[in-house]
Amino acid sequence: MPTEFATREIGAAAKAAAVAEPRVTFKTDRSLGAQAYRFSRVSDGTVVVTSGDASGAMYGGLDIAEALRLGTLKELVSDHRLHTPHVLDRGIKFNLPLDWRTPTYSDRTTASQSNIPEMWSMDFWHDFIDEMARDRYNLLSLWSEHPFPSMVKVPEFPDVALDDVWQGKTDANGAYTDHAVVKKMTMDQKIAFWREVMEYAHDRGIAVYIFTWNVFTHGATGKYNITDAMSNATTVAYTRDSVRELIKTYPLLDGMGITSGENMPGATDDAKEDWVWATYGEGARNALRQEPHRKFHIIHRFHQTSLSQIMQRWKDFSGPVDFSYKYSVAHMYSIANPPMIQEALDVLPPGKKMWLEVRNDDIYSFRFGDPDYLRDYVDNMPPAEVSGGYMMGADGYCLGREFLDRDPGPGPHELVIQKQWYSFMLMGRLSYDPTIPDTHFQEVLAARFPGVSAFGLYRALQSASQTMPLITRFFWGDIDIKWFPESSSKRPADKNYYTVLDFAEGESMPGANVLNIRQWRTNVLEKRPMTKTTPLQIADALEEESRATLQSVAALRMQTPGANAVEFRKTLVDCESLAWLAHYYAEKIHAASDLGLYDLTSDASQQASAIRHLDSALDAWKHYATVRDGQYVPALYGRAGYVNITAMTAKVAQDLTIARGWRPGSIRATVPGQTTEPGVKP
Structure with a gap:
C-alpha cells in the first residue's frame, strides 16, 4: 500500500537523521480531491496527514520523511495549507x-x-x-x-x-x-x-x-x-x-x-x-x-x-x-x-x-x-x-x-x-x-552533501544547465536525429559534425525570438533595430554562464563533503564539462557571426576575427573532451549515432580550415532539410 511505503520512508529517514520517529496517522477525506493532502497536529504531538486518496497520503508521508532529513519537520507540519497537484498526471x-x-x-x-x-x-x-x-x-x-x-x-x-x-x-x-x-x-x-x-x-x-x-x-x-x-x-x-x-x-x-x-x-x-x-x-x-x-x-x-x-x-x-x-x-x-x-x-x-x-x-x-x-x-x-x-x-x-x-x-x-x-x-x-521555493532545493543539496556550500552547488548546477537551452534556441534541429548538442552534431555524429558554416546557415527555434545569423547580419548592414535576441547576445549569455560555472566549480573543489564525496566529485566534473561546452558554443557563434558579415562585406578583419574565435573554440573543445571523456566512455546512441567527443576534435579543428578558405557568397539563402516534422492534419 502507498501509506506503508511512506511509513517505511519515515522510519528510514528518522534513523538516518538520528532523531526520534514521529507518530504519524493517516486520515481520508475524499472531498480534498485526488492526490491532495494537508498536515495537522493533535494534542499528543501526533502528526496527522489528511488526504483525498492513498496517493495523497503517501505524498504527505514522503514530505515528512524529507523534512526529517532536512531538519524542517516543525515548519512542515505547522503549515496547514492544502497540497494539490498542479499537473494531475x-x-x-x-x-x-x-x-x-x-x-x-x-x-x-x-x-x-x-x-x-x-x-x-x-x-x-x-x-x-x-x-x-x-x-x-x-x-x-x-x-x-x-x-x-x-x-x-x-x-x-x-x-x-x-x-x-x-x-x-x-x-x-x-x-x-x-x-x-x-x-x-x-x-x-x-x-x-x-x-x-x-x-x-x-x-x-x-x-x-x-x-x-x-x-x-x-x-x-x-x-x-x-x-x-x-x-x-x-x-x-x-x-x-x-x-x-x-x-x-x-x-x-x-x-x-x-x-x-x-x-x-x-x-x-x-x-x-x-x-x-x-x-x-x-x-x-x-x-x-x-x-x-x-x-x-x-x-x-x-x-x-x-x-x-x-x-x-x-x-x-x-x-x-x-x-x-x-x-x-x-x-x-x-x-x-x-x-x-x-x-x-x-x-x-x-x-x-x-x-x-x-x-x-x-x-x-x-x-x-x-x-x-x-x-x-x-x-x-x-x-x-x-x-x-x-x-x-x-x-x-x-x-x-x-x-x-x-x-x-x-x-x-x-x-x-x-x-x-x-x-x-x-x-x-x-x-x-x-x-x-529555490531555498528548498538548496536545503536538499545541503543534506545530500553536508559540509559544502549548498548555494554554491545550486548555482553551479543552474549555470551549467543553461548550455543546452541557450544553444538550442539559436541552432534548431527539431528532432533528435537533427541535433544532439552534447556533440554539436546530427546523426550519425561521427560523420555529421555541424561546422561553422552550418551555424552561419542555421535556423533558430520557432517561438524563441532569436535571430539567426542571416537575419542578424541583414539588420546590422542595413542598420535596422534588433527586435529579437541576437546571436551575439546568445554567445555572451553562454560565455557568462560558462564563466560563472567554472568559478563555482573552482570554489567547490576546495570543499570536502561529509557524505557522498564520489558523487560530489562527479557532479563537479559534469558542471565543468557543460561549462567548457558553453564556452565552445559561445566562441563558435562569434566566429559564425563574423563570417556571416565577411560573407557580404569581404572585410578581411572580420575573417581574422572569426579565425581567432575558432582558435578559442578549438581550445574550449579540447578542454571539454578532456574533462568529459575522463569520466565517460564513447557510446553508441539510438538517435545520435556513435559519439566520441575526443575523436571529434579533428572535425572541430576543420572549422579553422573552413574560415581560412572562406569565399564571400558562401552562405545559402535557404538550406534543405531544415523543415520541421509534418504538422497536425485536421
Whole structure:
C-alpha cells in the first residue's frame, strides 16, 4: 500500500537523521480531491496527514520523511495549507529494451543492449518505481515497437511467444552481429514478472501504460506467414489477438498508447487508421467485452495521421480516447513555452485531452538541474481542461542503469534516475507543486552533501544547465536525429559534425525570438533595430554562464563533503564539462557571426576575427573532451549515432580550415532539410 511505503520512508529517514520517529496517522477525506493532502497536529504531538486518496497520503508521508532529513519537520507540519497537484498526471517515458528480438525504438545501442538484463530484474523495477514515487511521478509509460512476443501468449499463434531473454553481442567494431542468452525464463515466468511490476507500481500510486509504434512485428516475423506489411491479413489478425491478450493478461495495465504512421510507407490516412482500428481497436474491444466495467485508456499519438480519421474510427470505443503530441519536439531544454502544441490544441475536440510527450534528447551524460527553468516550463503547460498530463523521457537513450561512467564503482551500476536524481526530482516535484521555493532545493543539496556550500552547488548546477537551452534556441534541429548538442552534431555524429558554416546557415527555434545569423547580419548592414535576441547576445549569455560555472566549480573543489564525496566529485566534473561546452558554443557563434558579415562585406578583419574565435573554440573543445571523456566512455546512441567527443576534435579543428578558405557568397539563402516534422492534419 502507498501509506506503508511512506511509513517505511519515515522510519528510514528518522534513523538516518538520528532523531526520534514521529507518530504519524493517516486520515481520508475524499472531498480534498485526488492526490491532495494537508498536515495537522493533535494534542499528543501526533502528526496527522489528511488526504483525498492513498496517493495523497503517501505524498504527505514522503514530505515528512524529507523534512526529517532536512531538519524542517516543525515548519512542515505547522503549515496547514492544502497540497494539490498542479499537473494531475506526471509520467516517465521509458523506451523498454525487452529483448534483442523485441526491440524498443532505436535500441541497438550501448545503453539499451546493456540494460536488457536489467529489464528482467525485479530489484531494478523496485528501485526505479520507488524513485518515481519519491519524485511524485505517478505514471510509467513503457514504449516498445512490438512487445507482444516477450509479454503474452496468444492462443491462435502459440509459437510466437518467446522464452528466455536475449542480448545483442558486438564485433570488434562495435556492430551488433549476434546474441547471447542472458536469462532463462519461460513465458509464464515473464507474465508473472510483469504482473508483479505493475502491482508494485500501483502500490506506489503509479499507473502503467504500454506504448507501441506501428507496423512492426519483431519476434513474430516469418512465423505463421506474419510480416510487417499492412495488407497482410494474418498480421492484422495476429496483432489484434495480441492486443486482446495483453489487456486480458495484465489486469493492472491502465492503458495503451498507439501510433499511426511508423513503418506504414505510402499509406493514406484512411489506410493507417483502418489498420490501427482493425488491430488495436478491435483487439481492445474484444478484451474489454469480458470486463465491461474496466476503464482502459487509449492515447492516440498525433503523429503522421489526421484527427478526422482518428475520431471517425474510434468514436464507438467504450473507454476514454485521448491524444498525445511532442510538446517540445525532441528538445525539452530549449524554451519554457514551446509554441508547437498550439496547432494541436486548436483542433482538439471538446472533452478530449492532449497528453504532452516531453522529450529530453538534449542531455544524456550529465547531472544538471535548473528549478527556475523547470518551474516556468511547468507553468506554461496547457491547462488541465485540455491537457492530460505529460510523459518525460528520451528516444535516444535508455533510462535504465547507467553504463557511460568509466568508474561505476562496485556492485550494480546506478540507475539513471538516481544518477540524475536532481533533475528528475525537480521536474517531478515542481510539476506537482511549482510554488516550491529555490531555498528548498538548496536545503536538499545541503543534506545530500553536508559540509559544502549548498548555494554554491545550486548555482553551479543552474549555470551549467543553461548550455543546452541557450544553444538550442539559436541552432534548431527539431528532432533528435537533427541535433544532439552534447556533440554539436546530427546523426550519425561521427560523420555529421555541424561546422561553422552550418551555424552561419542555421535556423533558430520557432517561438524563441532569436535571430539567426542571416537575419542578424541583414539588420546590422542595413542598420535596422534588433527586435529579437541576437546571436551575439546568445554567445555572451553562454560565455557568462560558462564563466560563472567554472568559478563555482573552482570554489567547490576546495570543499570536502561529509557524505557522498564520489558523487560530489562527479557532479563537479559534469558542471565543468557543460561549462567548457558553453564556452565552445559561445566562441563558435562569434566566429559564425563574423563570417556571416565577411560573407557580404569581404572585410578581411572580420575573417581574422572569426579565425581567432575558432582558435578559442578549438581550445574550449579540447578542454571539454578532456574533462568529459575522463569520466565517460564513447557510446553508441539510438538517435545520435556513435559519439566520441575526443575523436571529434579533428572535425572541430576543420572549422579553422573552413574560415581560412572562406569565399564571400558562401552562405545559402535557404538550406534543405531544415523543415520541421509534418504538422497536425485536421
